[in-house]
Amino acid sequence: xxxxxxxxxxxxxxxxxxxxxxxxxxxxxxxxxxxxxxxxxxxxxxxxxxxxxxxxxxxxxxxxxxxxxxxxxxxxxxxxxxxxxxxxxxxxxxxxxxxxxxxxxxxxxxxxxxxxxxxxxxxxxxxxxxxxxxxxxxxxxxxxxxxxxxxxxxxxxxxxxxxxxxxxxxxxxxxxxxxxxxxxxxxxxxxxxxxxxxxxxxxxxxxxxxxxxxxxxxxxxxxxxxxxxxxxxxxxxxxxxxxxxxxxxxxxxxxxxxxxxxxxxxxxxxxxxxxxxxxxxxxxxxxxxxxxxxxxxxxxxxxxxxxxxxxxxxxxxxxxxxxxxxxxxxxxxxxxxxxxxxxxxxxxxxxxxxxxxxxxxxxxxxxxxxxxxxxxxxxxxxxxxxxxxxxxxxxxxxxxxxxxxxxxxxxxxxxxxxxxxxxxxxxxxxxxxxxxxxxxxxxxxxxxxxxxxxxxxxxxxxxxxxxxxxxxxxxxxxxxxxxxxxxxxxxxxxxxxxxxxxxxxxxxxxxxxxxxxxxxxxxxxxxxxxxxxxxxxxxxxxxxxxxxxxxxxxxxxxxxxxxxxxxxxxxxxxxxxxxxxxxxxxxxxxxxxxxxxxxxxxxxxxxxxxxxxxxxxxxxxxxxxxxxxxxxxxxxxxxxxxxxxxxxxxxxxxxxxxxxxxxxxxxxxxxxxxxxxxxxxxxxxxxxxxxxxxxxxxxxxxxxxxxxxxxxxxxxxxxxxxxxxxxxxxxxxxxxxxxxxxxxxxxxxxxxxxxxxxxxxxxxxxxxxxxxxxxxxxxxxxxxxxxxxxxxxxxxxxxxxxxxxxxxxxxxxxxxxxxxxxxxxxxxxxxxxxxxxxxxxxxxxxxxxxxxxx
RNA sequence: GCCCUCGUGGUGGAAUUGGUAGACACAAAGGACUUAAAAUCCUUGCCCUUCGGGGAGUGCCGGUUCGAGUCCGGCCGAGGGCACCA
Numbered sequence: 039x040x041x042x043x044x045x046x047x048x049x050x051x052x053x054x055x056x057x058x059x060x061x062x063x064x065x066x067x068x069x070x071x072x073x074x075x076x077x078x079x080x081x082x083x084x085x086x087x088x089x090x091x092x093x094x095x096x097x098x099x100x101x102x103x104x105x106x107x108x109x110x111x112x113x114x115x116x117x118x119x120x121x122x123x124x125x126x127x128x129x130x131x132x133x134x135x136x137x138x139x140x141x142x143x144x145x146x147x148x149x150x151x152x153x154x155x156x157x158x159x160x161x162x163x164x165x166x167x168x169x170x171x172x173x174x175x176x177x178x179x180x181x182x183x184x185x186x187x188x189x190x191x192x193x194x195x196x197x198x199x200x201x202x203x204x205x206x207x208x209x210x211x212x213x214x215x216x217x218x219x220x221x222x223x224x225x226x227x228x229x230x231x232x233x234x235x236x237x238x239x240x241x242x243x244x245x246x247x248x249x250x251x252x253x254x255x256x257x258x259x260x261x262x263x264x265x266x267x268x269x270x271x272x273x274x275x276x277x278x279x280x281x282x283x284x285x286x287x288x289x290x291x292x293x294x295x296x297x298x299x300x301x302x303x304x305x306x307x308x309x310x311x312x313x314x315x316x317x318x319x320x321x322x323x324x325x326x327x328x329x330x331x332x333x334x335x336x337x338x339x340x341x342x343x344x345x346x347x348x349x350x351x352x353x354x355x356x357x358x359x360x361x362x363x364x365x366x367x368x369x370x371x372x373x374x375x376x377x378x379x380x381x382x383x384x385x386x387x388x389x390x391x392x393x394x395x396x397x398x399x400x401x402x403x404x405x406x407x408x409x410x411x412x413x414x415x416x417x418x419x420x421x422x423x424x425x426x427x428x429x430x431x432x433x434x435x436x437x438x439x440x441x442x443x444x445x446x447x448x449x450x451x452x453x454x455x456x457x458x459x460x461x462x463x464x465x466x467x468x469x470x471x472x473x474x475x476x477x478x479x480x481x482x483x484x485x486x487x488x489x490x491x492x493x494x495x496x497x498x499x500x501x502x503x504x505x506x507x508x509x510x511x512x513x514x515x516x517x518x519x520x521x522x523x524x525x526x527x528x529x530x531x532x533x534x535x536x537x538x539x540x541x542x543x544x545x546x547x548x549x550x551x552x553x554x555x556x557x558x559x560x561x562x563x564x565x566x567x568x569x570x571x572x573x574x575x576x577x578x579x580x581x582x583x584x585x586x587x588x589x590x591x592x593x594x595x596x597x598x599x600x601x602x603x604x605x606x607x608x609x610x611x612x613x614x615x616x617x618x619x620x621x622x623x624x625x626x627x628x629x630x631x632x633x634x635x636x637x638x639x640x641x642x643x644x645x646x647x648x649x650x651x652x653x654x655x656x657x658x659x660x661x662x663x664x665x666x667x668x669x670x671x672x673x674x675x676x677x678x679x680x681x682x683x684x685x686x687x688x689x690x691x692x693x694x695x696x697x698x699x700x701x702x703x704x705x706x707x708x709x710x711x712x713x714x715x716x717x718x719x720x721x722x723x724x725x726x727x728x729x730x731x732x733x734x735x736x737x738x739x740x741x742x743x744x745x746x747x748x749x750x751x752x753x754x755x756x757x758x759x760x761x762x763x764x765x766x767x768x769x770x771x772x773x774x775x776x777x778x779x780x781x782x783x784x785x786x787x788x789x790x791x792x793x794x795x796x797x798x799x800x801x802x803x804x805x806x807x808x809x810x811x812x813x814x815x816x817x818x819x820x821x822x823x824x825x826x827x828x829x830x831x832x833x834x835x836x837x838x839x840x841x842x843x844x845x846x847x848x849x850x851x852x853x854x855x856x857x858x859x860x861x862x863x864x865x866x867x868x869x870x871x872x873x874x875x876x877x878x879x880x881x882x883x884x885x886x887x888x889x890x891x892x
Numbered sequence: 893g894c895c896c897u898c899g900u901g902g903u904g905g906a907a908u909u910g911g912u913a914g915a916c917a918c919a920a921a922g923g924a925c926u927u928a929a930a931a932u933c934c935u936u937g938c939c940c941u942u943c944g945g946g947g948a949g950u951g952c953c954g955g956u957u958c959g960a961g962u963c964c965g966g967c968c969g970a971g972g973g974c975a976c977c978a
Contacts, residue, residue: 082978122978195976206977254896258973261895338893370975384893464976536976581975685904685917691971693904697918704931705917711932746908755906758916765916834912839959841912865945879958885911889958 044710046674049802054152062814063102063114063157071111075566076102077545077605079574079582080117083143084124087150089614089656089694090575092666096682097611097753098573099156103794104748106157107818113566114157115548117164118144121172121472122537123206129471129503136471137499140167150667154675155797162551166540171547172473173494174557175539178593180476180487187233187592190485193464197225201506204468224326229466230475230533234588238263238458241587250607252689255579262580264459269443270373271452273300273349273359281308284349284361287372287457291446292438293379295427296400298390300349301342301364303374308345309363318343318363325365340366340389352451353428364389370461380417387417400427401435463585465536470501470509472534478519481527489522495530508532541582542589545569545604560599568606576610583608609751612691616662618651626661630668653693664694676796677702683753683795706799709764709792713803715771716785719778730780734825736766737784741821744791753795760792782807787819835860836887837869845886853880860886 057063078098081091102114118140125136132139144165151158164171182188196205198215204227209216234241242263245256268289275284286300302308304325312318321343328338342362351357359377366385367376380390381399390397397413401422408425424430429445430438446452466475474495476488488495498516501509510516510532517530549562574582586604594601619627621641631642639648656663669678680702686692725733740763747756767784785807793800793813804813827849833856835843843863847856857878860866870890877889 079978084978119978124978204976209977254972257896261974459975461975467976537978538976541978575978576972577978579973582978687905690898690905695904695918698904701918707931750908752906752908754904755916758906761916832912836911836959839911839957844912868944877958879911881911885959887911887958 042714044707044799044802046676046706046798050153050155050675050798053798053801054155056811057155057157058152058160061161063112063159064161065113065115065159066111068111069565072109073113073566074102074105074110074571075113075545075569076105076571077113077115077548077569077573079572079578080119080541080544081147082119082122082124083140083147085143085146087147087666089664089666091147091151092154092678093614093682093688093692094573094575094611095151095154095156096679097609097688097751098571099679100683100748100753100794101571101573102157103797103814104818106814107790107793107816109817112157113162113548114159115162115164115551116151116156116158116160117162117544117548117551118166119537119541119544120144120165120167121534121540123469123471125471126469126503133503135499137167140165140471153670154666154679157797162548164544164547164551166473166537166544167471169494169496170554171544172540174547175473175535175543176476176488176493176495177490178543178557178589179535179539180490182232182592183487185592185595187236188230189233190228190230192226193229193231194224195227195229195468196222198222198506203507227466227468229464230477232463232465232588232592234463234585235458235460237588237591238265238460239456240591241460241584242458244587244603248603248606248608251605252608252610255576255583255608255610258579259584262460262584265456266459267454267456268372269439269446269452270455271352271377271446273352273377275361276348276350276358279311281311281347284308284347284375285373286375286377287455288377290379290382290439291442291452292424292427292430292433292435293382293400294351294353294377294442295424295430296379296381296398297351297359297377298380298396298398299378299386299393300359300361301367301376301378301389302345302361303367303369304363304365305369306363306367306374308347308361312343312345312363321363328365338365340364340385340392342389342393344393352446352449360395362389362393371459372457381413382417382419384417384419387413387415391415398426400424400430463536463538463588465539466533467536468508468511468533470497470503470534472537473540474510474534475531477531478521478528479531480521480524484521486521486523486528492522497534510534538581538585539589542586543593545572545586546590546601557593560597563594563601564599567601568604571607571609572605573609573611575613579610609688611688612686613655614694615653615655615691616664616694617653618660618662620649620651621646622649626659628661629664655691656694669699673699673703674706674798676706676799680705680757680796684757685754687754688751705761705764706796708768709788710799710803712764712768712771713785713789713806716778716781717807719776719781723777725777725780730777733770733780733784736763737787738821738825741787741791741819742826745818745821748794757795760795763788789813790816790819831883833860833883834885835863835866836885837866838889839887842866842869849883856880856886860888 076098078094102112106112120140125140128134128139129136166172179188196210198205198218198220200218200220201215205215205222210222213222214220215222242260242265245259248256266289268287269291270285270287271291273284273286275282284300304322328334342364345361345363347361349359349361351359367374378386378389380387380395380397382401387397399411399413401418402408402411402425403418403420403422421435424433424438430442433441443454474497476493476495478486478488480486498513501513503509505512517532519528519530520526521528543557546558546563549566550556550559553559590601590604616629619629619632621627627641627648632639632648633642639650640646641648654660654662666678677699681699684702740759743759744756747759789800789804801813805811829849830846831849833845833847834841835845843865845860845863847859870888873890875888875890879887
């Protein structure tokens with residue numbers, strides 16, 4: 039019989055229309071239902087969707103569909119992270135208004151997402167650049183301002199002296215501005231900050247409650263917050279001026295007897311004295327050049343600037359400790375001052391060796407003789423016992439820390455303290471395309487929040503990008519206003535908010551997206567929050583997730599419903615990679631412009647030879663991208679979705695391949711042809727009870743495997759199980775006398791199981807065999823555990839741990855008779871002959887191991 | 893530099909708790925069907941073999957165990973993170 043092919047173009051369009059018209063994926067307002075909030079990180083509307091989006095949203099869609107079939111009321115919304123730099127760049131380069139550019143991108147990407155058949159509740163769509171969104175954000179800003187969680191301080195920015203503009207780190211390439219090519223300098227600007235450090239402890243501690251987060255992400259956040267327990271110590275200075283004391287922070291107070299210098303950050307208050315010293319300023323310039331990332335600091339040679347100050351050691355009489363400024367000490371961390379103990383810290387040792395400072399070991403490694411222990415170029419940072427340390431001698435590091443802190447506190451020379459590496463969140467951006475900060479600067483110098491009734495402070499639309507810098511700053515009228523209370527003249531804040539603020543509460547907005555009064559409603563949030571499953575790229579492991587955890591907690595404090603943790607479950611997916619193609623003169627080439635001839639590759643139009651490079655994550659700059667649109671057109675949405683779930687575990691990178699997607703297409707066709715075969719069975723002859731039982735066992739095992747693998751995010755394994763089951767089913771179909779009812783039943787179960795993965799072909803087959811369009815209303819199949827108990831098991835017979843035979847035995851067969859039976863097997867007999875059995879091991883229904891001496 | 897993760901066929905990967913290593917897929921080779929191609933289906937996949945089976949084997953070296961891809965120790969290699977792109 040000629041089987042008609044599955045026409046994905048027609049079928050997919052048909053189901054899209056049906057789903058949309060009947061609002062199949064709309065979350066129910068019925069609060070008695072058990073809920074499931076499934077969220078993927080919302081996209082930046084850059085123009086077109088890319089494979090990374092396809093993968094991200096396919097993963098989420100499987101979960102959302104799976105949960106719906108399991109009876110949950112699922113919230114699966116989508117929105118747009120639509121403020122940000124690319125829109126401004128487009129405005130500068132193509133003379134398009136950021137708003138128009140953004141909105142047309144949104145339209146384009148939305149229709150692409152619809153093509154993929156994602157089960158999204160589009161009625162809740164939001165866009166962060168819309169004033170109906172950001173007006174609530176301005177309100178939250180003011181609330182935090184009132185709570186004292188927002189403040190202003192001077193802070194360094196990357197400044198392009200030619201374009202007269204602030205640059206983001208990514209706009210600084212090799213120390214030069216990306217557009218002008220000018221050397222970027224560090225400039226101090228007064229900027230707004232959120233006091234996230236007030237939450238350092240709670241954000242750190244609360245990580246332990248997130249049991250469904252990847253350990254890796256939690257660890258990254260822990261490192262970022264960087265809690266460390268230590269001690270502040272005051273040193274007396276021999277100084278003739280007002281600086282009589284200096285406070286340092288250390289996590290190693292136990293090494294105080296090995297202290298040989300004090301090092302200060304270049305912007306430490308003591309630097310004031312040297313601000314006119316040209317040598318010091320040269321040194322300072324050198325330090326600025328390094329930048330302030332941990333990586334840069336760790337890799338740079340340590341150097342310092344000696345001050346005239348000398349400090350007294352707190353316990354060793356007459357011991358004088360020199361004071362330096364050093365390039366590896368940061369003002370932002372601790373007190374901006376440390377004491378150096380070179381014997382037990384590599385940085386301190388490098389520094390001490392450079393300036394010929396004392397190196398006195400104070401920790402002796404275990405089982406080492408004091409006489410043999412010398413420090414040269416490598417610091418000893420492990421545990422040990424204290425030496426050369428007066429009253430601390432012979433204690434362990436832990437004991438010494440405890441005792442010395444006690445002593446410091448008693449003698450009022452210092453105190454135990456916990457510090458965090460986490461710094462406050464700078465939220466000012468000197469850019470146009472962002473949420474305006476609702477603040478005015480009054481002519482009398484007062485900083486005045488815009489009253490709530492005057493919100494939103496809307497972005498002006500008539501802006502020009504002719505001049506470099508912030509268009510809000512240049513706008514002829516926008517920033518001039520009056521204080522509503524006093525009538526005094528005022529100037530608006532022209533900085534806008536970091537776009538990470540926009541994405542720090544959008545998941546709350548989805549709970550009440552159509553509420554114009556409030557950003558979110560507490561009753562809605564009580565029902566929907568927290569997000570049960572959040573899915574996105576690991577690149578957001580730190581900032582976005584940490585900021586969201588902070589912001590949602592901060593704005594919900596004292597509202598009667600505090601959001602302690604917004605994301606209960608987190609999954610971070612890997613990237614989509616593809617081979618790279620380059621011409622011999624080093625030009626990146628798009629895959630669709632490359633053709634293969636006898637294992638050699640050429641550029642289509644020019645016939646230039648192409649060099650195939652390694653597989654890397656798809657990026658526009660390397661041109662190793664495949665446009666989802668073209669693949670959807672050719673193979674259909676189901677095949678693309680299937681590809682995204684196949685082969686690679688979702689947390690790992692996936693390699694895009696043309697053969698792979700073709701294979702997925704074949705599989706979609708295959709399940710279609712199997713369903714046709716079953717649908718067209720004419721013979722209704724019953725199959726035997728035994729065959730029926732076997733089929734049932736197969737199906738039950740299959741249901742269990744698919745359920746387990748979805749719940750555990752092993753989608754690639756689930757896909758393999760689908761292949762396996764399909765192969766088996768196809769074999770049985772050609773072997774067995776057909777029983778239509780039986781096979782239709784199996785097919786229906788199969789279709790429900792595959793619906794979350796490939797909904798279009800599933801709905802089409804379902805409709806064909808049932809004449810109904812209610813696949814989305816079906817219940818997820820359950821399995822019977824007793825059916826999975828097999829009557830017979832293959833028992834592996836090992837001799838000395840090596841597989842030698844397989845024995846088919848009744849379930850639960852007596853141990854001794856199993857030993858007897860296995861000893862009868864030819865191969866076993868042969869190998870055991872004349873040898874003594876020392877030990878017999880039996881693992882129920884699985885394995886026997888005879889241990890014999892050779 | 894510091895912190896973390898991962899090393900399994902030609903390739904992507906599977907192996908829930910220590911118990912048949914290589915499921916499933918891609919690629920390759922051979923075959924069937926066909927006038928032919930496409931599509932589809934079958935077989936093969938390290939070494940030795942008397943075709944029963946035997947040997948080696950999960951980056952390398954060692955350990956624990958009746959039994960190790962899985963646990964422990966030490967090497968080697970690859971990747972990721974380390975403060976305003978989103």
